[in-house]
Amino acid sequence: MRGSLLEKLGTLVRTGVLGLWMLGVVLPMFWVLATSLKSTKEVTRSPFGIPDALAHPGAKTFAVIAENYSKAWVGSGFSAYFWNSLKVVSISLALILLLGSMAAYCLSRFEFRGRNAIYNAFVAGLLIPMQLILIPLFFQYADWSDVLTRGFAPIARVHGIAPQFARRHHPDLCCGKFTVYDFHVDIVLWDTAWRGSRSGDDRWRERSEDILQCDAAARKARAHHGGHFQLPRALE
Amino acid sequence: MSPKHLSRDTKRFLWIGILPSALLYALFVIWPAINALMYSFTRWDGLSTPVWIGIDNFVNLFKSGSDFVTAIGHNIYLTVVPGSIILTLALFFAWMIHLKVAGSTLFRVTFFFPNVIASVAVALLWVLLYSTTEMGPINNIRQALHMEKVPFLESARLLQSIVPMMVWSATGFYLVLFLAAMENIPVDYYEAAHLDGASPTLQFIRITLPLMWDVLTTGIIFLIVGGLKFFDAVWVMENGRPSPATHTMSSLMYAKVFEEYNVGYGTAIAVLLFVLVLIITRISMRLLKRERLEY
Numbered sequence: 464m465r466g467s468l469l470e471k472l473g474t475l476v477r478t479g480v481l482g483l484w485m486l487g488v489v490l491p492m493f494w495v496l497a498t499s500l501k502s503t504k505e506v507t508r509s510p511f512g513i514p515d516a517l518a519h520p521g522a523k524t525f526a527v528i529a530e531n532y533s534k535a536w537v538g539s540g541f542s543a544y545f546w547n548s549l550k551v552v553s554i555s556l557a558l559i560l561l562l563g564s565m566a567a568y569c570l571s572r573f574e575f576r577g578r579n580a581i582y583n584a585f586v587a588g589l590l591i592p593m594q595l596i597l598i599p600l601f602f603q604y605a606d607w608s609d610v611l612t613r614g615f616a617p618i619a620r621v622h623g624i625a626p627q628f629a630r631r632h633h634p635d636l637c638c639g640k641f642t643v644y645d646f647h648v649d650i651v652l653w654d655t656a657w658r659g660s661r662s663g664d665d666r667w668r669e670r671s672e673d674i675l676q677c678d679a680a681a682r683k684a685r686a687h688h689g690g691h692f693q694l695p696r697a698l699e
Numbered sequence: 700m701s702p703k704h705l706s707r708d709t710k711r712f713l714w715i716g717i718l719p720s721a722l723l724y725a726l727f728v729i730w731p732a733i734n735a736l737m738y739s740f741t742r743w744d745g746l747s748t749p750v751w752i753g754i755d756n757f758v759n760l761f762k763s764g765s766d767f768v769t770a771i772g773h774n775i776y777l778t779v780v781p782g783s784i785i786l787t788l789a790l791f792f793a794w795m796i797h798l799k800v801a802g803s804t805l806f807r808v809t810f811f812f813p814n815v816i817a818s819v820a821v822a823l824l825w826v827l828l829y830s831t832t833e834m835g836p837i838n839n840i841r842q843a844l845h846m847e848k849v850p851f852l853e854s855a856r857l858l859q860s861i862v863p864m865m866v867w868s869a870t871g872f873y874l875v876l877f878l879a880a881m882e883n884i885p886v887d888y889y890e891a892a893h894l895d896g897a898s899p900t901l902q903f904i905r906i907t908l909p910l911m912w913d914v915l916t917t918g919i920i921f922l923i924v925g926g927l928k929f930f931d932a933v934w935v936m937e938n939g940r941p942s943p944a945t946h947t948m949s950s951l952m953y954a955k956v957f958e959e960y961n962v963g964y965g966t967a968i969a970v971l972l973f974v975l976v977l978i979i980t981r982i983s984m985r986l987l988k989r990e991r992l993e994y
Contacts, residue, residue, distance in 0.1 A: 473798075474799075474800060474801075477795045477798065477800050478800050478801065478802075480795065481792060481795055481796065481800060481806050484788075484792065484810070484870075485805075485806060485809050485810065487867070488809055488810060488812065488813060488867065488871070489809055489812075491824060491828055491836075491867075492812070492813075492824075494836065495824060495827070506834060507833065507834070510833065510834040510836075510839070511836065511839070562719045562720045562723065563720060565715075565716040565717075565719065565720070566716055566717045566719075566720040566721070568716060569712070569713050569716035569717050570717070573705070573709065573713060575705060575710075575713060581717060581721065584721075584724075584729075585720075585724065588724060588728050588729070590973075590977065591728060591732050591973065592928060592969075592972065592973055592976060594928060594930075594949050594952060594969050594972055594973075595731075595732055595735050595966075595969045595970065595972070595973045596727075596728060596731035596732050596735060597969070598735060598738070598952075598956050598962060598965060598966050598969065599730075599731035599732075599734035599735045599738065599966070600727065600731045602734075602745065602962075603730070603731060603734070
């Protein structure tokens with residue numbers, strides 16, 4: 464009898480401890496969720512209160528939620544980024560599944576000379592950290608992008624992880640350094656042309672001209688300054 | 700199917716099967732890795748012709764007081780401190796859930812949840828939590844308790860502030876890992892031990908730990924590798940401009956290459972990081988190795 468009482472007490476304590484940790488994990492996330500339902504004014508007025516939208520649901524409070532989420536979805540370009548992620552994930556997933564299973568089938572079902580060597584080479588690749596290949600890969604993409612953007616533009620666009628990476632995160636790199644800069648112009652140019660031609664808007668020709676002129680000026684300046692030249696910020 | 704019996708068709712099949720992956724792999728993993736090694740022996744700004752300077756980059760990395768040496772210290776801190784807390788908590792919670800509680804699925808799911816969020820988003824969430832404005836919850840609680848506001852995100856405090864974040868976000872993953880290992884252990888052992896009068900603590904030390912040792916080792920190695928490669932939170936919390944006081948090896952490498960255009964120096968860091976990870980994982984695997992127990 465005493466044993467079962469102790470056991471019950473033990474279970475109670477255990478649940479309590481686990482519950483505390485659960486609160487610690489969940490509360491910050493709920494807080495973010497609640498904040499996303501508040502207007503800026505409400506956030507400063509009561510950062511931790513229950514959102515008005517939940518306390519007094521109605522058309523007015525609903526508008527706040529709609530505004531926040533539409534701002535995030537459209538205004539900050541979230542939908543575009545989401546689409547980007549979707550493209551990268553779906554294409555790489557399909558390729559990985561297809562090519563990976565092909566190679567795995569061959570390596571596991573047949574015996575041939577060099578089988579173990581190939582298998583070991585693949586496994587060894589797991590040890591190579593992303594950090595090690597990140598930098599060379601970046602310059603590799605930069606070197607290839609000329610070919611890629613001209614020859615296989617659509618592929619380059621979808622696979623342009625490095626170009627996107629360059630454009631989003633390293634505007635100063637793109638402008639300061641020409642190896643990278645050259646391909647940056649290509650991407651921008653192609654992007655403008657692509658968007659323009661699709662929307663039926665003819666202004667893309669003008670913009671491309673501008674970019675090309677800037678590009679030519681930059682190339683001239685590069686020859687002149689021995690590579691140390693900053694592109695006008697206007698191009699960003 | 701010995702090598703002799705392969706028909707021409709089979710051979711062609713093998714080529715078609717293996718070549719695409721091998722090619723992609725060589726192009727996007729092997730070739731850049733070789734390039735990285737080459738860059739690390741040069742002085743290069745990413746634009747002009749690289750200049751071969753031998754091991755100068757590596758010598759400079761280890762000059763006393765260099766940013767890299769400080770960064771190694773930060774990585775060790777971010778491996779040992781959060782690592783040991785995470786390991787202890789994960790084992791503790793896994794054991795508690797394993798001892799049967801109501802709602803164990805709920806606990807499992809919620810504890811794991813931070814792993815679903817992108818690490819950058821986790822870092823941003825903690826930037827908000829640590830905020831010194833009237834919105835920051837942690838400083839608000841401190842004020843309610845009549846304590847001073849603390850600028851958790853200033854450079855001098857940042858590494859300490861990252862510890863709770865790492866514990867918060869990583870514990871769930873290791874908990875799920877350890878719990879799965881615990882639940883694989885047959886109940887018979889516990890029943891036998893119970894009949895012999897072993898206490899739950901003794902059962903944990905003599906049965907549970909040895910039988911999940913492999914998984915525990917894996918967990919420890921994950922933590923070590925993760926700590927050595929740590930990047931995101933430092934980068935996010937310092938707004939992309941970490942100072943020498945907060946740099947980790949990865950962020951220093953990134954800054955050297957993409958902000959100072961010092962590609963040779965940066966890749967030298969990357970090569971060393973690779974070697975360090977390799978050596979340390981090897982050593983820890985050797986140290987943690989035990990006689991394999993099976994059930």
